[in-house]
Amino acid sequence: MRRTALFDVHQRLGATFTGFAGWEMPLRYGSDVGEHHAVRQSAGLFDLGHMGQIAVGGPDAAAFLDYALVGRLSAVKPGRAKYTMLCHTTGGVLDDLVVYRLTDQEFLVVANAANAPVVRAMLGEHSGGFAVTVEVVDRALIAVQGPDAVKIVGEHPDLKYYAIKPAEVAGRDVLLARTGYTGEDGFEIYCGNQDAPAIWAFLQDKGAQPAGLACRDTLRLEAGMPLYGHELSIHTTPFDAGLGRIVALDKGDFVGGEALRACTPTRELVGLRATGRRSPRAGYVVVDADTGETLGEVTSGAPSPTLGHPIALAYVTKNLDSRHLAVDVRGKREAVEIVPLPFYQRPR
Incomplete structure (x- = not known):
């Protein structure tokens, strides 16, 4: 390794x-x-x-990133950063990224470690016709x-x-x-x-x-922050994850734009607070506590050291706030409730 x-x-x-x-x-x-x-x-x-660092530079760097990513990177001023995503043509997320604009023509794209090779390859694939260079930074x-x-x-x-x-x-x-x-x-x-x-x-x-x-x-x-492979994947869109605000649908043609414009999510990412002591974990099923009907699945979960009780993120059918919910923890239904995200917010 x-x-x-x-x-x-x-x-x-x-x-x-x-x-x-x-x-x-x-x-x-x-x-x-x-x-x-x-x-x-x-x-x-x-x-x-271990994070992937990719330098994108050249006269067309801003226009290229506008096309390759879901955000409007041309609007980012030098010295600033933007959270964005690289999506497949299907609208599924290939990685979530932080992009720094260093100068007018220089950007630094920071990718998750597991996805860095894919991000580098896809940026290279999309760069045809643009006056840009795409290089891995060690x-x-x-x-x-x-x-x-x-x-x-x-x-x-x-x-x-x-x-x-x-x-x-x-x-x-x-x-x-x-x-x-x-x-x-x-x-x-x-x-x-x-x-x-x-x-x-x-x-x-x-x-x-x-x-x-x-x-x-x-x-x-x-902090309610998504992790690729849990809350984000090629099978989820930014809208599923409640991150539609980072998608600039009005910026013209971009990779995944057609699919994202047609997207109508049927599920949503929510925060769950367990009322007991057992923690929901990734892959556990969210059910209707009264009927046992399957309503979703936990993507991440753990005891919260700061809050003192178990918390989880889960994809569930939209608009479940009024339902009595539970998570199937090894065959036993543990009561949970939907709570606002983030679970924790630092004092200002």
């Missing part, structure tokens, strides 16, 4: 490793729950070097997330949420972004592989606690 530039650091810290999308990644360093609380209460430190990525992130990384009052700029961290040149996947304020730091260990050590010395993939999943679940 592939290893990030920080693999040796994780070994020295005693990390438990897991295979993830072909990468050997730290699952945890000690306690999942302890790392989760560190992010919510102070700051966590994540190695995201670079480390470190995230600092939590209420103490600004104190640890440093004050950057000019760097707003979903923005990026060149900066220095630990005396190294980086791209510093105000983005994240935990529901907390924080930064994502794009840096040279050779600089990653020194930057990690600097951030850890300043108080950021190393955190693994296990707590990253419970953090994003509490």
Whole structure:
């Protein structure tokens, strides 16, 4: 399996490793729950070097991304970022992405690790007729997330949420972004592989606690953020996931546009709160608590360390708010209720 530039650091810290999308990644360093609380209460430190980074540049870069992705990337100003998706011609989601506009003609597309080869291939396939280059970038990525992130990384009052700029961290040149996947304020730091260990050590010395993939999943679940392979797949559209707002249907021709314009979702992604102690898990069936009728399926679920009760995301038939719902947990119906998303929102 592939290893990030920080693999040796994780070994020295005693990390438990897991295979993830072909990468050997730290699952945890000690306690999942302890790392989760560190992010919510102070700051966590994540190695995201497994994420795919793809540089798109050239005179037609903005027009090309308008065509290839569902959002209007030409409207993004240099130094800003946009959450968007790459869809199949059927309207199904191939990956959800964060795209940074670095200059008028330079963009950075950040893809999920498992989908990075597909995103690179599809962008290359769609680039015919456009004056663009599409290239994979080999670079480390470190995230600092939590209420103490600004104190640890440093004050950057000019760097707003979903923005990026060149900066220095630990005396190294980086791209510093105000983005994240935990529901907390924080930064994502794009840096040279050779600089990653020194930057990690600097951030850890300043108080950021190393955190693994296990707590990253419970953090994003509490924040109601979708995970590809769970809430998103080629069998779901942005509208199914409640993310139709990111689709610019009025921008002209784009990949998947025809299918998305004709889309009429019959299901919706909802948040579920379990009233008992047993957690709904991915693949568990959502049923009518009175009749047993199948109404949907859980996509992600876990005990919430922050809230103190089990939570889940699930696709269900639309407009079920008035139904008594349950999840079939190993043959026993556990009562759940639909609640607003996100489950957790950081104090402002």
